[in-house]
Amino acid sequence: MSQRHNTPIEGGLRTRAVHAGEGIDPVTGASAPNLVMSTTFATEEASGFSAHDLDENSGFLYTRWGNPTVAQLERKLASLENAEACLCFASGMAAGSGLLLSVLSQGDHLVTSDTNYAGVAELVRDTLPRMGIEVTAVDTSDPTNVAAALKANTRMVLLETPANPLVRLCDIAAISELAHAHDANIKVAVDSTFATPIATRPIEHGADYVFHSLTKYIGGHGDAVGGAVLGSKQDISALRLEAAIHYGGILSPFNAWLIMRGCATLPLRMRAHGETALAVAQFLESHKSVTRVMYPGLASHPQHDLARRQMDNFSAMLTFQVEDGPAVADRMAKELQIFHYAVSLGHHRSLIFWMGTDDLMTTSFRLSGDQLESYRAYAGDGVFRVSIGLEDAEDLCADLDRVLG
Numbered sequence: 001m002s003q004r005h006n007t008p009i010e011g012g013l014r015t016r017a018v019h020a021g022e023g024i025d026p027v028t029g030a031s032a033p034n035l036v037m038s039t040t041f042a043t044e045e046a047s048g049f050s051a052h053d054l055d056e057n058s059g060f061l062y063t064r065w066g067n068p069t070v071a072q073l074e075r076k077l078a079s080l081e082n083a084e085a086c087l088c089f090a091s092g093m094a095a096g097s098g099l100l101l102s103v104l105s106q107g108d109h110l111v112t113s114d115t116n117y118a119g120v121a122e123l124v125r126d127t128l129p130r131m132g133i134e135v136t137a138v139d140t141s142d143p144t145n146v147a148a149a150l151k152a153n154t155r156m157v158l159l160e161t162p163a164n165p166l167v168r169l170c171d172i173a174a175i176s177e178l179a180h181a182h183d184a185n186i187k188v189a190v191d192s193t194f195a196t197p198i199a200t201r202p203i204e205h206g207a208d209y210v211f212h213s214l215t216k217y218i219g220g221h222g223d224a225v226g227g228a229v230l231g232s233k234q235d236i237s238a239l240r241l242e243a244a245i246h247y248g249g250i251l252s253p254f255n256a257w258l259i260m261r262g263c264a265t266l267p268l269r270m271r272a273h274g275e276t277a278l279a280v281a282q283f284l285e286s287h288k289s290v291t292r293v294m295y296p297g298l299a300s301h302p303q304h305d306l307a308r309r310q311m312d313n314f315s316a317m318l319t320f321q322v323e324d325g326p327a328v329a330d331r332m333a334k335e336l337q338i339f340h341y342a343v344s345l346g347h348h349r350s351l352i353f354w355m356g357t358d359d360l361m362t363t364s365f366r367l368s369g370d371q372l373e374s375y376r377a378y379a380g381d382g383v384f385r386v387s388i389g390l391e392d393a394e395d396l397c398a399d400l401d402r403v404l405g
């Protein structure tokens with residue numbers, strides 16, 4: 001079969017980022033992927049009306065069940081992550097909530113990172129317990145904390161690495177091994193949004209699921225919200241039925257088309273992001289007004305060895321601390337010329353945002369005792385979370401220097 005028939009493409013990540021999942025259109029010869037906005041598809045054979053009638057060989061029937069443009073992106077992401085299958089969602093949160101609510105049932109127990117993206121942190125602390133799902137949040141940067149939290153009814157371990165907002169890492173291989181040794185049915189899921197498949201492919205380290213906010217590096221341009229979950233064919237088929245077809249938070253074909261265009265340059269962008277982030281991190285580390293910098297690519301990061309083992313690229317998320325964070329944040333919002341003082345990450349534009357520890361403890365993480373101490377050891381009273389874009393490192397450093405004083 002030729003590329004015209006969408007065969008999986010062999011080769012390196014850069015080749016697969018461009019070609020995997022796509023193909024020359026057999027009717028028109030179009031080289032770029034078609035954008036198929038049709039919500040419904042005419043069939044030549046009568047078939048069942050319920051999604052329970054779907055099987056692997058079913059054609060397209062209705063876009064909530066599957067769509068040709070979204071399917072191309074799903075095949076490309078599966079190839080990049082080295083996963084059997086992928087399912088796209090309307091956002092990273094739709095991917096995360098779809099996964100959690102499909103796999104976990106009343107009476108199940110979830111072990112999760114005590115710091116992760118605030119939306120996920122609040123979902124697992126507020127929504128899941130309301131549904132009778134027990135949740136234990138631990139500092140997953142130490143695998144022994146995960147081992148100690150596992151119970152007879154543990155059904156999932158949910159990790160994020162590097163994790164929001166501290167860029168703290170966890171050892172996916174060590175945690176997957178101990179979770180599966182405790183009970184082979186436990187599913188290990190990793191939010192790999194900060195890393196991207198260019199840096200880390202969690203399934204190769206023993207995880208069962210990986211999920212992404214495609215809104216960040218994978219889309220890469222800050223103009224399309226999306227999410228994805230990847231895993232085995234069997235797990236992703238079950239997820240498609242429940243989380244996509246029944247919960248309904250599917251990715252729009254237009255966003256899939258934009259995100260697929262972002263994917264093609266992902267390996268090149270990640271290389272540039274990583275190089276610039278290291279230069280900015282080194283500049284900040286030597287700056288008189290900066291008290292601490294956290295970047296997995298710096299030798300001073302407490303988990304630099306793990307980062308070297310687990311990440312092929314250190315990505316471009318870093319945090320730093322200064323003496324009076326809120327006052328500097330105020331200056332940044334008014335005076336930065338290149339950085340946008342804004343949430344989100346992974347765009348070609350550099351972004352920066354202040355994350356106060358007390359605020360995050362009240363709203364999202366609600367840590368106490370040793371866990372709060374460990375958080376403060378990393379973050380002090382708060383950190384600037386920085387997403388380094390694709391601008392020149394010297395210009396970014398000059399922009400920061402002007403407001404840091």
Ligand SMILES: Cc1ncc(COP(=O)(O)O)c(C=O)c1O
Nearest residue numbers: 091092093117191193213215226
């Ligand atoms: C690590 C991580 N996971 C998930 C999400 C949620 O993604 P989305 O905004 O696409 O719903 C975010 C958003 O910032 C994130 O940073």
